[in-house]
Amino acid sequence: xxxxxxxxxxxxxxxxxxxxxxxxxxxxxxxxxxxxxxxxxxxxxxxxxxxxxxxxxxxxxxxxxxxxxxxxxxxxxxxxxxxxxxxxxxxxxxxxxxxxxxxxxxxxxxxxxxxxxxxxxxxxxxxxxxxxxxxxxxxxxxxxxxxxxxxxxxxxxxxxxxxxxxxxxxxxxxxxxxxxxxxxxxxxxxxxxxxxxxxxxxxxxxxxx
Ligand SMILES: C[S@@+](CC[C@H](N)C(=O)[O-])C[C@H]1O[C@@H](n2cnc3c(N)ncnc32)[C@H](O)[C@@H]1O
Numbered sequence: 001x002x003x004x005x006x007x008x009x010x011x012x013x014x015x016x017x018x019x020x021x022x023x024x025x026x027x028x029x030x031x032x033x034x035x036x037x038x039x040x041x042x043x044x045x046x047x048x049x050x051x052x053x054x055x056x057x058x059x060x061x062x063x064x065x066x067x068x069x070x071x072x073x074x075x076x077x078x079x080x081x082x083x084x085x086x087x088x089x090x091x092x093x094x095x096x097x098x099x100x101x102x103x104x105x106x107x108x109x110x111x112x113x114x115x116x117x118x119x120x121x122x123x124x125x126x127x128x129x130x131x132x133x134x135x136x137x138x139x140x141x142x143x144x145x146x147x148x149x150x151x152x153x154x155x156x157x158x159x160x161x162x163x164x165x166x167x168x169x170x171x172x173x174x175x176x177x178x179x180x181x182x183x184x185x186x187x188x189x190x191x192x193x194x195x196x197x198x199x200x201x202x203x204x205x206x207x208x209x
Pocket of ligand 1: 045056077079080081082083096098101121122140141142
C-alpha cells in the first residue's frame with residue numbers, strides 16, 4: 001500500500017514538473033501509438049514518448065548546444081527517433097537492431113515528415129554507411145546493458161572509419177562511472193548533465209581533437 005502511494009506520488013510529481021500540456025500530449029501520443037506497437041511488434045518501452053521523458057528533452061537541448069553546424073547527426077539505438085528527429089541537423093540517420101521498431105519509425109515518417117532516414121543495424125551498419133563525417137553521434141538508453149569491451153571495440157572501429165566530432169552517451173548511477181571512464185579515453189568531456197527523472201547523466205564528448 002505504502003509502495004503504491006509512493007509510486008502514485010512520484011507520478012504526480014513527474015507530471016507536475018512536465019506540465020499539463022506535456023502530459024496531455026504524452027497521453028494522446030500513447031493512445032495513438034498503442035495500436036502501432038501491436039502492429040509492428042516493437043517494444044512497449046517506446047510508448048514512453050518524448051513529452052514526459054526528461055532525458056529526451058535534455059538530449060535535444062544538449063544537441064542544440066553543440067558548437068558549429070550539425071550537418072550530419074546519427075543515433076545508434078534510435079528507437080522511434082523521438083530524440084533524433086528533433087536534433088537540429090541537416091541530415092539525420094537512425095540505426096536500430098530491432099526491425100519492428102525501424103518499421104514503426106518509418107511508418108511515423110508519414111506523419112512527421114522525412115526528418116530522418118532509418119535503417120536496421122548497429123555500429124557495423126553505420127561503419128558500412130557511405131557517410132564519412134558525423135557531427136554528432138548519439139547512443140542513449142542502451143549502453144548500460146552492453147559489456148565494456150563491446151562498447152570500446154565498436155567506438156574504436158567507428159572512430160577509425162569516420163570523422164566524428166561529438167558523441168553523446170548516458171550513464172545510470174549504478175554503473176559507477178564505467179561509461180564515463182570508457183569515453184574519457186575517446187575524447188574530451190565538454191558537458192555532463194543530471195536528469196532528475198531517471199537519475200542518470202548525459203555526457204557530451206568532443207572526439208576529433
Ligand atoms: C531504451 S531504447 C532508447 C531509444 C532511443 N535512443 C531513445 O532514447 O529514445 C533502446 C533502443 O536501443 C536499441 N538497441 C539495443 N541494442 C542495440 C544495439 N546493439 N545496436 C543498436 N541498437 C540497439 C533497442 O532496440 C531500442 O530501440
